[in-house]
Amino acid sequence: SDRFAALRALAVAALIVAAGRAQQGAVADVPQWDNVQAYLQRVRTWNAAPSAPPPWQPAASCRRKIVWLHLTLTQWVAPQHLPRVGAGPLAGWLQQARAAYRRTERTPESDAEFLRHELGLVADARRLGELDLAAAALAEWIVPATGVGHPEWSRVCRDQSYLARRAFRWQEAEDWLDRAEADADGARDRLLVATERASLALERGLPDRAVAPAQIAAELAVGIDDPLAEHAALFVALRLDAALFRPRAALSRWRAVAAGDLEHRLASTGAAGRFAQLRIRAAIALLQPDGAGVDAAVVAEAVDWLRAALAPGAVSPDERRLARNVLLAHLLDTGRIAEAGALLDAVADDLRELTEGDTALDERSLHFAALAVRLARADGSGPAVLAERHAALAALFTAMLARWREQPAGRRGLGPLFFDDRRLALAELIGSTLELRPGAVGRAAALQHLVTAQALGSLARALDAPDVTVAEVQRELCGPDRGVLVFAPGDGVCHVFAVGVARLAHVELPIGAAAIDGLRRDLLTAIQLTRGPAGASARGELTARRARLSAALLPPAVLAAVAGWRHVAVVGLQSLGYVPFELLVDGAGEPFGLQRVVSYLPSLPAGVWLRRQRPQPTALPEGGGRVLLVACPDLTPANRTGGGAVGGAVPLPFGRVERAELAAGCAGATVHWLTGADAGIAAITAAAPPSYDVLQILAHGVRDERRDDAQGIALPDGALFGAELEQQALPGVVVLTVCGAGRGPLRRG
Numbered sequence: 195s196d197r198f199a200a201l202r203a204l205a206v207a208a209l210i211v212a213a214g215r216a217q218q219g220a221v222a223d224v225p226q227w228d229n230v231q232a233y234l235q236r237v238r239t240w241n242a243a244p245s246a247p248p249p250w251q252p253a254a255s256c257r258r259k260i261v262w263l264h265l266t267l268t269q270w271v272a273p274q275h276l277p278r279v280g281a282g283p284l285a286g287w288l289q290q291a292r293a294a295y296r297r298t299e300r301t302p303e304s305d306a307e308f309l310r311h312e313l314g315l316v317a318d319a320r321r322l323g324e325l326d327l328a329a330a331a332l333a334e335w336i337v338p339a340t341g342v343g344h345p346e347w348s349r350v351c352r353d354q355s356y357l358a359r360r361a362f363r364w365q366e367a368e369d370w371l372d373r374a375e376a377d378a379d380g381a382r383d384r385l386l387v388a389t390e391r392a393s394l395a396l397e398r399g400l401p402d403r404a405v406a407p408a409q410i411a412a413e414l415a416v417g418i419d420d421p422l423a424e425h426a427a428l429f430v431a432l433r434l435d436a437a438l439f440r441p442r443a444a445l446s447r448w449r450a451v452a453a454g455d456l457e458h459r460l461a462s463t464g465a466a467g468r469f470a471q472l473r474i475r476a477a478i479a480l481l482q483p484d485g486a487g488v489d490a491a492v493v494a495e496a497v498d499w500l501r502a503a504l505a506p507g508a509v510s511p512d513e514r515r516l517a518r519n520v521l522l523a524h525l526l527d528t529g530r531i532a533e534a535g536a537l538l539d540a541v542a543d544d545l546r547e548l549t550e551g552d553t554a555l556d557e558r559s560l561h562f563a564a565l566a567v568r569l570a571r572a573d574g575s576g577p578a579v580l581a582e583r584h585a586a587l588a589a590l591f592t593a594m595l596a597r598w599r600e601q602p603a604g605r606r607g608l609g610p611l612f613f614d615d616r617r618l619a620l621a622e623l624i625g626s627t628l629e630l631r632p633g634a635v636g637r638a639a640a641l642q643h644l645v646t647a648q649a650l651g652s653l654a655r656a657l658d659a660p661d662v663t664v665a666e667v668q669r670e671l672c673g674p675d676r677g678v679l680v681f682a683p684g685d686g687v688c689h690v691f692a693v694g695v696a697r698l699a700h701v702e703l704p705i706g707a708a709a710i711d712g713l714r715r716d717l718l719t720a721i722q723l724t725r726g727p728a729g730a731s732a733r734g735e736l737t738a739r740r741a742r743l744s745a746a747l748l749p750p751a752v753l754a755a756v757a758g759w760r761h762v763a764v765v766g767l768q769s770l771g772y773v774p775f776e777l778l779v780d781g782a783g784e785p786f787g788l789q790r791v792v793s794y795l796p797s798l799p800a801g802v803w804l805r806r807q808r809p810q811p812t813a814l815p816e817g818g819g820r821v822l823l824v825a826c827p828d829l830t831p832a833n834r835t836g837g838g839a840v841g842g843a844v845p846l847p848f849g850r851v852e853r854a855e856l857a858a859g860c861a862g863a864t865v866h867w868l869t870g871a872d873a874g875i876a877a878i879t880a881a882a883p884p885s886y887d888v889l890q891i892l893a894h895g896v897r898d899e900r901r902d903d904a905q906g907i908a909l910p911d912g913a914l915f916g917a918e919l920e921q922q923a924l925p926g927v928v929v930l931t932v933c934g935a936g937r938g939p940l941r942r943g
Contacts, residue, residue, distance in 0.1 A: 295308060349386075677694040747773070
């Protein structure tokens with residue numbers, strides 16, 4: 195019969211993968227491959243003579259046999275045997291199992307058992323990185339069998355969110371988590387939703403947004419006697435420690451875990467492998483650059499944990515690859531090149547798959563490819579080895595960009611280079627291109643990698659900016675006295691291109707993205723301190739911090755490359771945040787922006803698009819036209835009448851000198867001034883043409899991350915945001931002299 199034929203077809207799959215639970219350590223006596231092969235021979239004999247008894251003990255009905263086979267397929271997937279079979283055949287056999295079960299006599303009890311097996315498959319597939327298997331189980335059986343109000347619906351929504359997150363569909367992932375939270379049944383469900391929210395924020399590169407959900411998970415874990423829930427909360431907490439460079443916090447957290455009995459309790463539930471996951475995450479956090487307070491013995495122990503994770507079957511394949519990458523990066527960062535080479539020899543199969551093009555695209559493989567290139571450049575492997583690894587990295591990077599292009603663009607989002615692993619891959623791709631192709635042609639080819647990646651930024655895609663070449667950048671954005679300074683920060687290195695109309699120079703800076711970000715934050719903090727009560731005493735610290743960042747980003751080689759430029763556009767550091775280049779100092783100790791006009795572009799493709807779209811200059815009416823200057827609104831509590839204004843903001847200086855300077859820029863025009871309490875939303879609304887030809891607003895900015903247009907203008911009668919400003923009937927020229935007026939929300943996609 196069809197049912198019996200399906201059972202025979204499924205037997206091969208069942209017996210191949212019946213070698214031990216995917217969850218590490220769940221079964222002590224895992225069958226070896228030789229035993230599985232011997233058992234398969236019995237199945238082949240039985241297939242040749244189907245009247246003979248099958249090699250398993252038959253249940254009371256065909257339905258029970260199919261459920262038993264499905265249990266075998268879903269809950270006994272052994273990581274060490276799955277690669278021999280392949281996920282594709284396994285997916286086909288699972289489809290047959292589902293189809294066969296649909297044709298049987300079903301009961302509510304058997305449906306519930308079958309659903310449990312499918313949910314187990316999704317959990318195993320997530321751990322093994324076989325996301326297509328998980329997606330098929332959800333689409334073909336689990337989602338149709340559940341729904342809002344079902345006891346497992348919150349879990350189903352979390353699984354759907356995970357798959358969306360891994361595919362970079364951030365908004366879809368958020369939506370599924372909202373559904374999971376709405377249907378959460380008890381503290382455990384709420385804890386798991388919180389951990390997924392924290393993980394989503396971490397993978398979007400927004401660790402600050404992961405703090406609150408991670409704290410919620412930690413608080414809920416205290417009241418739940420469930421080692422798996424406790425593991426989930428600790429797992430995300432250690433990830434957050436690594437993302438926020440908190441090795442000392444991770445050390446304290448890990449010591450508390452080691453002193454408890456979590457390892458034993460996880461083992462008692464058949465989840466001993468989960469503790470190895472925690473060790474890997476603790477090691478990652480302990481090996482962060484800011485390792486003050488973590489002694490050498492602890493660092494050595496963390497390295498040992500990562501080495502142990504490389505042993506066959508120690509952890510899931512995905513966790514093993516993560517441990518491999520972190521260990522290799524640590525050895526390179528600490529200058530242990532010989533040890534890094536020995537590690538690469540130890541994972542020779544991974545390297546062979548990489549160079550032969552057999553590696554699937556994901557963040558682990560892209561990071562590994564970049565590290566392999568970095569090692570080849572560091573140990574002098576020679577041009578042949580470097581070329582081979584460069585080709586593998588280039589192929590993966592191109593595939594990553596192609597996948598990114600397939601995703602729908604998000605409004606006001608951030609592009610692919612805001613991810614650390616992609617930024618590292620680009621930096622190594624640039625470095626290896628320059629080494630393999632020295633000279634002007636190589637410099638142009640190296641910069642082209644960056645230009646191509648920037649074309650997939652959210653703004654470039656929203657503008658429908660075309661793919662551009664380096665030659666087009668030089669033609670559109672450069673001139674005799676103007677050029678573009680392009681930064682490509684990586685891990686421990688930053689590539690700088692000085693793009694002129696007829697010349698392209700390159701400088702490699704010995705500082706990475708994390709160090710640049712630290713110096714940048716230090717400088718911005720010092721700027722804020724000078725505005726406070728300790729302003730006078732803080733100026734010395736401001737000078738020192740400015741000098742450190744200037745030395746890092748504007749060394750003599752960079753200053754020589756931009757010599758003679760009167761206009762400099764800065765590109766490439768947006769993924770880190772604002773760097774005030776105007777304030778940095780040149781070789782003579784003068785502010786960089788004093789002798790040059792400094793501007794900032796979101797990307798080179800967006801800059802070329804803007805240049806091509808520039809309108810013809812607007813001619814003011816005879817006599818200079820009418821100008822409305824809304825300047826320095828009074829934000830003191832007595833004058834604030836609307837919500838959203840910035841309370842306690844330091845008033846902008848606006849006296850006789852400032853007024854004269856602004857008036858000089860409007861020479862020949864009729865200027866109308868609105869300041870203090872009169873500089874409000876009503877005044878801006880009244881600026882509609884033909885009353886005025888030009889509107890300039892000089893005010894503090896306000897930011898509301900809950901809004902899609904997060905940046906606004908702080909006014910006495912409330913905050914005026916971008917969407918509201920766009921709805922006004924405004925003059926042809928509007929100038930916003932407002933802090934952060936061009937910033938959008940921190941989002942990816």
